[in-house]
Amino acid sequence: MSKEIAEKIYSAFDEMSQRNTRPRRLIAERLVELANNGNDFTTDDLWQELRAIDPKIGRATVFRSIEKMVDKRLLDRIEFADGTHHYRVCGGSHHHHLTCTQCHRVVEVDLCLPADQIHAIGDQANFEIEGHSLALFGRCEACRS
Structure with missing residues (x-):
């Protein structure tokens, strides 16, 4: 994944809030890792991974952040035939x-x-x-x- 995508993710988090909190940094860093690996994820799996690093990270913080990244078209929501969905950093094209x-x-x-x-x-x-x-x-x- 390009350096440009990482910059867009960090920039989007900067725009979302004036406060650069640890939870937001952790979410942004993990999204960059997922983008670099080309992996898709569920918000619940992401939350559980981040809780292993910071047990106090709020579920709502993770879910809101993901929805904002979708709104900014930095994440794609991928629908499956069974009604479930995942997210993926795709790059915007x-x-x-x-x-x-x-x-x-x-x-x-x-x-x-x-x-x-x-x-x-x-x-x-x-x-x-x-x-x-x-x-x-x-x-x-x-x-x-």
Whole structure:
């Protein structure tokens, strides 16, 4: 993951609050690690990992921080076919995810519907499309064998 993503994460935390608290630093540092490794995570797993470092870190602090990172488009919320979801630091460029229905493997794909099809959908329903997400589910190669 690029140094630019790490800077964006730290900058976003600076913008969220005037106070540079230990919990916020721990969350930001862990997000940078996850970004560097390309790992996705649940907010609950992240909270439990951080509690091992700082038992006083609040669940609400972690959950609010993650939601703010999603709002700033620094984290993607990845939906699974079973209704669960994970988060991943993806870097901000437009893309979608394939998710395995069996092992929950996540693969980023730089494929999208053509803009004219998206506009046609909006025109047909008399909507001005402001954004979209495309959820693709299936079984990865390892789970099929």
